[in-house]
Amino acid sequence: MYSWRKLKDRLFLALVLAISIVAIAPLIHLIIVTMLNGFSVILNAGLGFFTENPPTPTSKNVGGIAPSLVGSILLTALSLPITVFIALFASIMAVEFPNNPLSIAVDVVAKSLASVPTIVVSMVVYLLVVVPMGRFSILAGAIALTIVSLPYTYTYFSTYLRSVPTTYREAAFAIGMSRWRAVINVSLPIIRRGFLVTILMTMARILGETAALLFTVGRYRTGVSFSVLSPSDAIPLLIFDYILTPYKVFQEVAWGAATLLLIAYLIIFIVAKFVIKEVRL
Amino acid sequence: MNKIMLIVLAVAMIVILISLIMLLNIFHTPSAEISPTTSKPLSNVLLQGAGSSLVYPQLNEWIQRFYTQSGIKISYQSVGSGAGLSMFFQNVTDFACSDPPLSKDMWKRYEGRVMQIPWLAGPVAIIYNIPELPKDAELKLDANILAGIYNGSIVYWDDDRIKMLNPDIANMLPHKEIIPVYRTDASGTTEIFTTFLYKATNGAWSRDLVGKTVNWPVAATGRGIGGKGSEGVTQTVIQTPYSIGYVEWSYAILNNLPTASIKNAAGRFVKPSEKSVAEALANVNIPQSPLDDFSNIVFESVYASGDNSYPITAVTHIVLWKKYQDSSKALALAKFLRWVVDEGYNNMIQGYVAPPQKIKNLLLEAANILEKQVAS
Amino acid sequence: MISKRDKFFILSLLPFSISLLAILIITVIAITSRSIDSIAFFGIKLFTSNVWDPEHEKYGVLGPIAGSLITSLLATLTALALSIPLSILIAEYLHGAAKNFMSSIVELMSGLPTIIYAMWSSTYLSLILKTYVMDPLSKYLSFIPIFSCRVISPFTLFTAGISMGIYLVPYITALILESYNSIPITYKEACLGIGATRYETVKILLSLIKPAILASVILGIARALGETTIAVTTVGNSMYLSSCLFSPGYTVSALVASQFGNAYLYKFAESALYASSLVILGVAIVLSFTGLTIMSNWRRRVVV
Numbered sequence A: 001m002y003s004w005r006k007l008k009d010r011l012f013l014a015l016v017l018a019i020s021i022v023a024i025a026p027l028i029h030l031i032i033v034t035m036l037n038g039f040s041v042i043l044n045a046g047l048g049f050f051t052e053n054p055p056t057p058t059s060k061n062v063g064g065i066a067p068s069l070v071g072s073i074l075l076t077a078l079s080l081p082i083t084v085f086i087a088l089f090a091s092i093m094a095v096e097f098p099n100n101p102l103s104i105a106v107d108v109v110a111k112s113l114a115s116v117p118t119i120v121v122s123m124v125v126y127l128l129v130v131v132p133m134g135r136f137s138i139l140a141g142a143i144a145l146t147i148v149s150l151p152y153t154y155t156y157f158s159t160y161l162r163s164v165p166t167t168y169r170e171a172a173f174a175i176g177m178s179r180w181r182a183v184i185n186v187s188l189p190i191i192r193r194g195f196l197v198t199i200l201m202t203m204a205r206i207l208g209e210t211a212a213l214l215f216t217v218g219r220y221r222t223g224v225s226f227s228v229l230s231p232s233d234a235i236p237l238l239i240f241d242y243i244l245t246p247y248k249v250f251q252e253v254a255w256g257a258a259t260l261l262l263i264a265y266l267i268i269f270i271v272a273k274f275v276i277k278e279v280r281l
Numbered sequence B: 001m002n003k004i005m006l007i008v009l010a011v012a013m014i015v016i017l018i019s020l021i022m023l024l025n026i027f028h029t030p031s032a033e034i035s036p037t038t039s040k041p042l043s044n045v046l047l048q049g050a051g052s053s054l055v056y057p058q059l060n061e062w063i064q065r066f067y068t069q070s071g072i073k074i075s076y077q078s079v080g081s082g083a084g085l086s087m088f089f090q091n092v093t094d095f096a097c098s099d100p101p102l103s104k105d106m107w108k109r110y111e112g113r114v115m116q117i118p119w120l121a122g123p124v125a126i127i128y129n130i131p132e133l134p135k136d137a138e139l140k141l142d143a144n145i146l147a148g149i150y151n152g153s154i155v156y157w158d159d160d161r162i163k164m165l166n167p168d169i170a171n172m173l174p175h176k177e178i179i180p181v182y183r184t185d186a187s188g189t190t191e192i193f194t195t196f197l198y199k200a201t202n203g204a205w206s207r208d209l210v211g212k213t214v215n216w217p218v219a220a221t222g223r224g225i226g227g228k229g230s231e232g233v234t235q236t237v238i239q240t241p242y243s244i245g246y247v248e249w250s251y252a253i254l255n256n257l258p259t260a261s262i263k264n265a266a267g268r269f270v271k272p273s274e275k276s277v278a279e280a281l282a283n284v285n286i287p288q289s290p291l292d293d294f295s296n297i298v299f300e301s302v303y304a305s306g307d308n309s310y311p312i313t314a315v316t317h318i319v320l321w322k323k324y325q326d327s328s329k330a331l332a333l334a335k336f337l338r339w340v341v342d343e344g345y346n347n348m349i350q351g352y353v354a355p356p357q358k359i360k361n362l363l364l365e366a367a368n369i370l371e372k373q374v375a376s
Numbered sequence C: 001m002i003s004k005r006d007k008f009f010i011l012s013l014l015p016f017s018i019s020l021l022a023i024l025i026i027t028v029i030a031i032t033s034r035s036i037d038s039i040a041f042f043g044i045k046l047f048t049s050n051v052w053d054p055e056h057e058k059y060g061v062l063g064p065i066a067g068s069l070i071t072s073l074l075a076t077l078t079a080l081a082l083s084i085p086l087s088i089l090i091a092e093y094l095h096g097a098a099k100n101f102m103s104s105i106v107e108l109m110s111g112l113p114t115i116i117y118a119m120w121s122s123t124y125l126s127l128i129l130k131t132y133v134m135d136p137l138s139k140y141l142s143f144i145p146i147f148s149c150r151v152i153s154p155f156t157l158f159t160a161g162i163s164m165g166i167y168l169v170p171y172i173t174a175l176i177l178e179s180y181n182s183i184p185i186t187y188k189e190a191c192l193g194i195g196a197t198r199y200e201t202v203k204i205l206l207s208l209i210k211p212a213i214l215a216s217v218i219l220g221i222a223r224a225l226g227e228t229t230i231a232v233t234t235v236g237n238s239m240y241l242s243s244c245l246f247s248p249g250y251t252v253s254a255l256v257a258s259q260f261g262n263a264y265l266y267k268f269a270e271s272a273l274y275a276s277s278l279v280i281l282g283v284a285i286v287l288s289f290t291g292l293t294i295m296s297n298w299r300r301r302v303v304v
Helices: A002-045 A066-096 A101-114 A118-133 A138-162 A166-174 A179-190 A192-208 A235-243 A248-275 B002-028 B056-070 B081-089 B104-109 B143-151 B160-165 B167-172 B188-200 B217-221 B229-239 B249-254 B274-282 B297-301 B327-342 B357-375 C004-042 C062-093 C096-111 C114-140 C157-181 C185-193 C198-208 C210-225 C229-234 C252-265 C269-302
Strands: B046-051 B073-078 B095-098 B114-129 B179-183 B225-227 B243-248 B261-263 B313-321 C050-053 C058-061
Touching: A002 A248, A002 C062, A002 C096, A002 C114, A002 C157, A002 C198, A066 A101, A066 A138, A066 A179, A066 A192, A066 A235, A066 C004, A101 A138, A101 C004, A101 C269, A118 A138, A118 C004, A118 C252, A118 C269, A138 A192, A138 C004, A166 A179, A179 A192, A179 C004, A192 A235, A192 A248, A192 C096, A192 C114, A235 A248, A235 C114, A235 C229, A248 C096, A248 C114, B046 B081, B046 B327, B056 B073, B056 B249, B056 B327, B073 B081, B081 B095, B081 B313, B081 C252, B114 B188, B114 B229, B114 B249, B114 B274, B114 B357, B143 B160, B143 B179, B143 B188, B143 B217, B143 B261, B160 B167, B179 B188, B179 B217, B179 B229, B188 B243, B188 B297, B188 B313, B225 B229, B229 B243, B229 B249, B243 B249, B274 B313, B297 B313, B327 B357, C004 C058, C004 C269, C058 C062, C058 C269, C062 C096, C062 C157, C062 C198, C062 C210, C062 C252, C062 C269, C096 C157, C114 C157, C114 C229, C157 C210, C157 C229, C157 C269, C185 C198, C198 C210, C210 C269, C229 C252, C252 C269
Parallel strands: B046 B073, B046 B095, B179 B225, B179 B243
Antiparallel strands: B095 B313, B114 B243, B114 B313, C050 C058
16 A cells, blocks of 8 residues: 555656656747758848848848848837836836726736737727838837837836835835835835846747738838838847748748847746846746 | 806817817818829828728839839739729728729719729639649639639549549549638639639639629638638648649749749630730720729620630729829829839839730820829 | 825826826727727627628728737646746756756846847747657647647747747746745645655645746736737738638737738728737736736735
């Protein structure tokens, strides 16, 4: 009897271990094959991978992904501050005045927004921004990205703000600080690490989002565009378009771009890990 | 307190909504305000186009060359003819590339304002993936067999009707189910292919099954697979043994895929080639002005007469406005059209055929119309 | 209760909160107003028939909606099967550096751009699944209706389900781990105290978090419903409606991705797309609220 229980315990451990390995195997395989496929492409293309335009289907050279790279950077630069700004203040509101009807509404809305399919966001932005403006643009793409990442950023911020012990805030009120001062002088300094990680993870999300860009940013790949009001491209969109083509040279570009995206993400993640021990998404 | 909050909330909400709507209107107006006298240097112009994936490889080549020579940037999204026209008529892009011309209804709606030129020609190739067949084997097909495959009545590759046309390789055809691959997006290629099936089978392929998107009968059997874009169809055929698909010839060439010989109106089996396409085109009537109705051209150009005409030959169109609010765009487009006639047609990539002189004249006329608008 | 200074504070925060509200309201209004045309014209047939024929203005999106639900359910079940053991491993068996490392891996997975999952799924996973899972299953278990059809392409509802399942693993794992760790330590001590083995302890603890697991499943489905990139690259994009998992299909998001571009050309196509995404949006919102409610109710009961 005793040994049967022991054996069951052992078998259970073996099972748990085996399935866990299956669960993380895709990640490892994915990283390895992406890097294997991508690195040779980037090495072949050399520095040109960062400065040249994508190839034509018939060309022998891989070319580069400069338009998409610049587009991705501009999109992030435009969307990240707006997202962080809105999410931070909305979450301060929700945490500081939890019983206010507006705060409750915002909390509910953030959760609903998180379940809006990102492609729906893309359709709506196309309808309300691209068509009235008469063109695809980085601005439209950035608006879509902001809508997509807002609920996540809001959730991080409010989780971190709620984790500030009430005793600290009560102490601040006791010495006559207003709520505003208490947030600035007490809550924010306490969560500064969380603040940084939130910004980093928002950045990762914006960099990797594809579906929100499908009908918003355009696919301008024949040159680098620096204007916010003109069409551009993004790395995930380039990968999405190129991976489905039968052209070998396009697929190579897609793998190279994916490797770049993966490395960017890994760097962001590792930096975030240095700042704080646990990253919750 | 809560009541006050709610009132504040409501007011603020209205303010935000109004300001959002105003913001959208602000975006809407500026393009109309540009006066024709402001002559921007053309090198700052960005032309946006979208549409047919058929022209994409050739157009991409042209765009890069044109940019190095003139400094005018062109952005082209290979999203399919339907999507290209959608974006064009929503004024999101400056020009569209569409394989079929505007339908009669569409053309009527925009009559006198829109121009179309059938500026490139190319065959639609039937590609297949039969591992048993050697690379140099010739698979012969006709419209009736293709119709049978796509309506689901011909199920196996060793069907007697296929064997009869191919006595040489009859014993190599395997007893495997045929997997027809079709386009899922609205596509000019589909319209051309189905128009061919309709015209060449004397209506055995029903009129209802002709168009940019088709409710493929074979899809209901679960054997068919959809692919998005010619890219998707080509990719699917490569990956799926015993499949068959229709794509522009250039896709077949670039991926080194075998193409079937198709029976033409003269009863001969012809493979796609520059010659067989040129012969087919020579026998097609083309309207006199870019402002005319081109809607009959698809029906005319498939299954055309001529001994060596390739029967699934298609022309693909560039669609432009007659007038642009931004005059520099009109000038840049005119410049591009002239450049295509002078230089572009000398830089054709394999799979595309430069059109006859009568079409080059149409392009020059369109350029004239665009320039005239600016001068007046 | 609220002082003058605080009132000013609230007012300064208002615009940010309202913009968040406005986004959702505008989204819902925009989608609803665009959906009305097709719903009014086609009525319930829009959702009960399965045809996409813009040339003849005939639309029915039963297939894509069913496809969305089937793939999401399959994805969540896959993720659950992988996530529970992974959570147990992290929570019970690993300590110190190993535990940190493993949880870092899960966190790493959860933020990975979906496009990379999509790329990997369509080029590698789909072929692996076809050769080692779908082909054998359809060969030997074809008497079961959901395995009954021949596998003609690596891109099927099944592939999409599994691919999205892998993408969901870190999300579900995080949810389960959080619930598991929130069980008061006294329960565990009590179990071990009466001499239960690890296996028995885990069994008891798992039964305690059953409602949380249910909530995770519901939240997982809600999240999978909206996934676009992975769906469109793996589902096969076909309007075919079948009870067999190995046939190509559509999800609503994949339908929108491939049809929205050209929808403007046709009278009702755009509206039909908006209507089908409205359905998905509604289902996703209802599901995520149900999930979150179950989760917070459970937490209030257990974590005292």
